[in-house]
Amino acid sequence: MMSVDMRLNLHFKVLILTLIVFTEELSNKEGVQAWTYHYNTGPNQRWLEARQWCQTHFTDMVPIRSQEETEFLNNLLPFNPKYYWIGIHKVAGVWAWAESNQHVSEEDQNWATAEPDTIAGQDCVEIYIKREPDTAKWNNEKCRNKKGTVCYNVSCAQESCSSHADCVETVGNYTCKCHPGFQGPRCEEAITCSPLPNPEQGSHQCFHPYGSNRFNSSCHFHCERGFWLLGMPQLLCQANAHWDNPVPLCQVEQCPVLDFTNFTGGSMNCSHPIAPNSYNSTCDFRCDEGFELFGLNQIQCDNSGKWTASVPACTVKKCSPMSSPVMGNMTCVDAIEPFSFGSQCNFSCQEGYSLTGDNPLTCLASGQWKYSTPACTVVQCSSLTDPPHAHIQCQDPVREHSYGSKCTVQCEEGYNLIGTNVTKCSSQGTWSHALPVCQAVRCPSLTSAPHGSLFCSDPHGEFSFGSQCKTACEEGFSLNGTADTDCTSAGKWSTDIPKCRAKRCPTLTPPAHGSVVCSDLHGEFSFGSLCMLSCVEGFNLNGTNNTECTSMGTWNREIPHCLAKRCPTLRSPSHGSFACSDPHGEFSFGSRCTSACGVGFLLTGWADTECTAVGTWSTDMPHCQARQCPLLAKAPQHGRMNCNHPNAPFSYGSHCGFECNEGFWLRGTPATTCNNSGQWSQNLPTCQPVQCQAISGLPLSLSMNCSHPLGNFSFGSQCLFSCNQGFSLNGTAALLCSSSGFWNDSRPNCTGMSMESAMLLYTGAGAATAVVILILIGLVLLIMMQFRRKGNTIVSDVPVLEDRENPAFEF
Numbered sequence: 001m002m003s004v005d006m007r008l009n010l011h012f013k014v015l016i017l018t019l020i021v022f023t024e025e026l027s028n029k030e031g032v033q034a035w036t037y038h039y040n041t042g043p044n045q046r047w048l049e050a051r052q053w054c055q056t057h058f059t060d061m062v063p064i065r066s067q068e069e070t071e072f073l074n075n076l077l078p079f080n081p082k083y084y085w086i087g088i089h090k091v092a093g094v095w096a097w098a099e100s101n102q103h104v105s106e107e108d109q110n111w112a113t114a115e116p117d118t119i120a121g122q123d124c125v126e127i128y129i130k131r132e133p134d135t136a137k138w139n140n141e142k143c144r145n146k147k148g149t150v151c152y153n154v155s156c157a158q159e160s161c162s163s164h165a166d167c168v169e170t171v172g173n174y175t176c177k178c179h180p181g182f183q184g185p186r187c188e189e190a191i192t193c194s195p196l197p198n199p200e201q202g203s204h205q206c207f208h209p210y211g212s213n214r215f216n217s218s219c220h221f222h223c224e225r226g227f228w229l230l231g232m233p234q235l236l237c238q239a240n241a242h243w244d245n246p247v248p249l250c251q252v253e254q255c256p257v258l259d260f261t262n263f264t265g266g267s268m269n270c271s272h273p274i275a276p277n278s279y280n281s282t283c284d285f286r287c288d289e290g291f292e293l294f295g296l297n298q299i300q301c302d303n304s305g306k307w308t309a310s311v312p313a314c315t316v317k318k319c320s321p322m323s324s325p326v327m328g329n330m331t332c333v334d335a336i337e338p339f340s341f342g343s344q345c346n347f348s349c350q351e352g353y354s355l356t357g358d359n360p361l362t363c364l365a366s367g368q369w370k371y372s373t374p375a376c377t378v379v380q381c382s383s384l385t386d387p388p389h390a391h392i393q394c395q396d397p398v399r400e401h402s403y404g405s406k407c408t409v410q411c412e413e414g415y416n417l418i419g420t421n422v423t424k425c426s427s428q429g430t431w432s433h434a435l436p437v438c439q440a441v442r443c444p445s446l447t448s449a450p451h452g453s454l455f456c457s458d459p460h461g462e463f464s465f466g467s468q469c470k471t472a473c474e475e476g477f478s479l480n481g482t483a484d485t486d487c488t489s490a491g492k493w494s495t496d497i498p499k500c501r502a503k504r505c506p507t508l509t510p511p512a513h514g515s516v517v518c519s520d521l522h523g524e525f526s527f528g529s530l531c532m533l534s535c536v537e538g539f540n541l542n543g544t545n546n547t548e549c550t551s552m553g554t555w556n557r558e559i560p561h562c563l564a565k566r567c568p569t570l571r572s573p574s575h576g577s578f579a580c581s582d583p584h585g586e587f588s589f590g591s592r593c594t595s596a597c598g599v600g601f602l603l604t605g606w607a608d609t610e611c612t613a614v615g616t617w618s619t620d621m622p623h624c625q626a627r628q629c630p631l632l633a634k635a636p637q638h639g640r641m642n643c644n645h646p647n648a649p650f651s652y653g654s655h656c657g658f659e660c661n662e663g664f665w666l667r668g669t670p671a672t673t674c675n676n677s678g679q680w681s682q683n684l685p686t687c688q689p690v691q692c693q694a695i696s697g698l699p700l701s702l703s704m705n706c707s708h709p710l711g712n713f714s715f716g717s718q719c720l721f722s723c724n725q726g727f728s729l730n731g732t733a734a735l736l737c738s739s740s741g742f743w744n745d746s747r748p749n750c751t752g753m754s755m756e757s758a759m760l761l762y763t764g765a766g767a768a769t770a771v772v773i774l775i776l777i778g779l780v781l782l783i784m785m786q787f788r789r790k791g792n793t794i795v796s797d798v799p800v801l802e803d804r805e806n807p808a809f810e811f
């Protein structure tokens with residue numbers, strides 16, 4: 001289609017031809033003009049002016065980019081004798097587009113024949129529109145020449161297309177040429193790829209810059225643990241609506257195939273949940289009985305394609321190695337390995353040895369031998385014990401009485417060997433020979449001696465070696481020689497047979513004062529001898545009068561003594577003694593005794609006596625009598641007498657003591673003894689009354705009247721007092737002389753007189769005292785005179801001993 005804007009023509013005095021060509025062919029072709037064309041209908045212009053004009057009013061001078069554009073313009077433009085300038089000129093000697101200053105390629109150049117010429121200064125190009133020949137061809141001309149002007153104007157604006165397109169000028173319009181990956185009128189829509197599936201055991205993650213699964217979307221693929229990605233890990237949505245690579249796959253990790261060729265002695269169980277020998281494949285191992293697992297009992301294919309461990313091994317259980325027993329052999333059959341599970345060993349022994357223990361031995365699944373190792377023990381013969389009277393001596397190369405032992409038998413001394421003296425232990429455990437017998441050697445026969453008998457012990461036969469014979473004598477007989485005799489190893493008796501002789505008693509000697517007479521049966525003082533004993537006159541046999549020699553060789557009784565006859569035992573007279581001479585023993589035949597009396601005693605009878613041959617004393621024993629003192633008939637008056645008489649009344653040794661009654665005192669010695677000459681040792685004492693103080697010097701007013709039954713102012717005296725007229729008695733009226741020699745009270749006074757008379761009385765009393773003393777002296781003299789007179793009433797009734805005869809003779 002074609003259109004011409006007439007308005008522009010008018011305004012610019014130019015013919016502006018606006019030609020819009022919009023055909024399918026044109027739009028499809030590169031470089032098709034998409035512009036509007038405008039030519040100046042005014043005067044022709046120089047090249048530079050023409051261009052400036054185009055640039056001022058339109059975009060630029062037509063550059064002529066294609067044949068189509070050339071043809072289009074040739075048709076459109078009216079003929080101009082000067083033809084039209086185009087936007088090509090020479091720059092530095094080279095033809096270039098004015099718009100871009102780019103070099104015009106050789107093929108794009110569309111020169112008329114013989115053009116471009118090389119005339120200097122022809123640096124601009126014109127097109128021969130509607131010229132014959134060389135229609136629409138180019139010619140170089142001087143730029144200052146004036147020609148027609150033709151311009152073009154673009155139609156693309158900024159907002160014409162989206163950012164994903166290039167705006168392309170077309171003839172009379174524009175078109176949006178989309179960038180790869182985009183579509184739509186403005187190329188706004190990104191091209192869509194098909195959605196991606198997840199691979200098995202995998203997943204993907206996408207980045208969508210222009211929407212889900214559209215152009216330039218990129219997806220990254222991952223596999224689960226134990227799987228690896230086969231293919232490209234990342235996919236890109238291409239402009240052609242296809243992903244740049246196929247979806248990748250997740251392949252399971254593969255482990256190496258296990259080699260079980262060396263796994264023996266056990267079983268295994270493998271499971272492959274995913275794929276053979278791949279991730280999560282598991283193998284379990286178990287060893288057979290008798291095998292031991294070395295390694296893990298389970299291995300697994302891990303996520304990196306490696307087995308967690310190598311295949312374990314089942315090694316056979318080993319028993320401890322064994323060797324042949326001493327003196328034996330061992331043969332083993334091994335099922336698997338030497339001395340391992342299933343091995344069986346047989347044991348055998350050399351000759352003369354036997355196997356002890358179990359045979360054969362098997363190595364058990366536990367790695368232990370079923371039994372303990374057997375041993376070869378030497379064959380044992382029965383143990384030998386010494387036969388009677390023999391000694392065995394063995395040479396034992398191995399053990400006592402075992403195979404190889406050689407034993408020699410030897411009889412004891414006195415025995416003869418009967419049989420073989422050597423025997424050997426065979427490999428069968430038997431002895432080669434029976435043991436020999438040892439027989440005792442014989443001695444000559446024996447007979448017993450007279451009065452004797454023979455007793456023999458024959459351990460090894462009668463009168464043989466070891467026989468012991470004992471000679472026993474009859475009772476009363478003893479052996480002369482050795483009783484025992486032995487049969488020696490030489491076959492001889494050790495001594496001669498002994499004899500029996502009567503036993504001897506000790507030789508008897510007669511006792512003193514006696515004699516012995518014996519009768520003998522088998523010899524003097526020997527077994528059977530009887531001896532009689534007798535004593536001389538005056539002697540008695542103390543014991544039995546005979547003794548006999550017994551079979552023991554002893555006298556059956558002690559030899560008796562001849563004892564002097566005994567007289568009765570004498571007793572010494574009391575208070576006397578005797579002395580004897582005893583030629584044959586005390587109080588025995590021949591003894592003479594003389595008696596004597598002690599001091600104070602007199603002997604009566606015969607002093608001497610003698611023991612006679614018939615055992616009586618010749619006289620009786622005498623007596624001893626104590627000497628007599630005079631008889632003491634009475635005790636002293638007012639006194640007592642107490643006598644003891646150890647021998648006889650009032651004789652030697654008699655003792656008499658004296659005491660006085662109360663109120664009397666003893667004058668003389670209180671005791672007397674009869675001495676060995678028949679005299680009393682002391683005179684007899686007397687008992688005198690106790691004396692009180694004589695009362696004298698009485699005051700004139702006091703008178704006294706006394707009575708004296710025993711003596712003046714002595715025990716028993718009583719005095720009565722009375723006072724004169726005008727005086728009264730002050731005190732007791734009577735005083736009594738007590739047995740202790742004191743008055744029973746103090747003397748009384750007569751009161752009632754003057755002081756002067758009292759004074760006189762005292763003076764008179766002093767004078768009277770001298771008078772009283774004189775009176776007393778006279779009294780004593782009187783008493784003494786009266787004592788000398790008989791019949792005096794005061795005289796004691798006890799006789800005075802000196803004046804009397806010896807009382808003993810008055811009896």
Ligand SMILES: *[C@@H]1O[C@H](CO)[C@@H](O)[C@H](O)[C@H]1NC(C)=O
Nearest residue numbers: 008057058059153154155156
């Ligand atoms: C040339 O093109 C521009 C842009 O497309 C437009 O604005 C202008 O009016 C055109 N000029 C003429 C004379 O057609």
Ligand SMILES: *[C@@H]1O[C@H](CO)[C@@H](O)[C@H](O)[C@H]1NC(C)=O
Nearest residue numbers: 020022172173174175176185
């Ligand atoms: C130019 O092209 C555009 C898009 O292709 C279209 O919309 C428009 O109508 C055209 N203009 C003319 C005058 O043909």
Ligand SMILES: *[C@@H]1O[C@H](CO)[C@@H](O)[C@H](O)[C@H]1NC(C)=O
Nearest residue numbers: 164179180181209215216217
């Ligand atoms: C598409 O992706 C490629 C590579 O990533 C990049 O070079 C290009 O610019 C992208 N295109 C668009 C339109 O984004």
Ligand SMILES: *[C@@H]1O[C@H](CO)[C@@H](O)[C@H](O)[C@H]1NC(C)=O
Nearest residue numbers: 258259260261262263310311
């Ligand atoms: C098996 O055992 C033999 C002998 O020990 C050895 O040489 C071989 O490498 C083993 N094989 C494996 C897979 O272990």
Ligand SMILES: *[C@@H]1O[C@H](CO)[C@@H](O)[C@H](O)[C@H]1NC(C)=O
Nearest residue numbers: 201224225226273274279280
């Ligand atoms: C592998 O084994 C582990 C442990 O038993 C289990 O958790 C996991 O789910 C297994 N993986 C697969 C893919 O079966």
Ligand SMILES: *[C@@H]1O[C@H](CO)[C@@H](O)[C@H](O)[C@H]1NC(C)=O
Nearest residue numbers: 327328329330348349350351
């Ligand atoms: C034991 O073994 C040795 C050597 O093999 C052999 O000479 C001998 O005769 C064997 N003895 C027995 C009792 O088997």
Ligand SMILES: *[C@@H]1O[C@H](CO)[C@@H](O)[C@H](O)[C@H]1NC(C)=O
Nearest residue numbers: 408409410411417420421422
């Ligand atoms: C054993 O008897 C033999 C003769 O029979 C003799 O030669 C040998 O000396 C005897 N041995 C002993 C130890 O008596």
Ligand SMILES: *[C@@H]1O[C@H](CO)[C@@H](O)[C@H](O)[C@H]1NC(C)=O
Nearest residue numbers: 478479480481499500501502
């Ligand atoms: C024993 O007898 C011998 C003579 O055979 C004789 O000499 C000796 O005295 C006797 N001995 C006795 C104690 O009889």
Ligand SMILES: *[C@@H]1O[C@H](CO)[C@@H](O)[C@H](O)[C@H]1NC(C)=O
Nearest residue numbers: 541542543544560561563585
């Ligand atoms: C007399 O014999 C008897 C008994 O035999 C004895 O006890 C006594 O002492 C003997 N007399 C004397 C004096 O030997």
Ligand SMILES: *[C@@H]1O[C@H](CO)[C@@H](O)[C@H](O)[C@H]1NC(C)=O
Nearest residue numbers: 532533534535543544545546
């Ligand atoms: C010995 O004593 C006994 C009595 O005891 C008498 O019968 C005998 O005659 C005495 N013999 C002699 C020899 O005196």
Ligand SMILES: *[C@@H]1O[C@H](CO)[C@@H](O)[C@H](O)[C@H]1NC(C)=O
Nearest residue numbers: 728729730731749750751752
């Ligand atoms: C008797 O004598 C005593 C002193 O000796 C005297 O005290 C008393 O008075 C006398 N009595 C009389 C009656 O004179």
Ligand SMILES: *[C@@H]1O[C@H](CO)[C@@H](O)[C@H](O)[C@H]1NC(C)=O
Nearest residue numbers: 730731732746747748749750
């Ligand atoms: C009596 O008199 C005498 C002398 O004067 C005196 O010593 C005596 O004690 C008297 N007697 C009494 C009983 O008074």
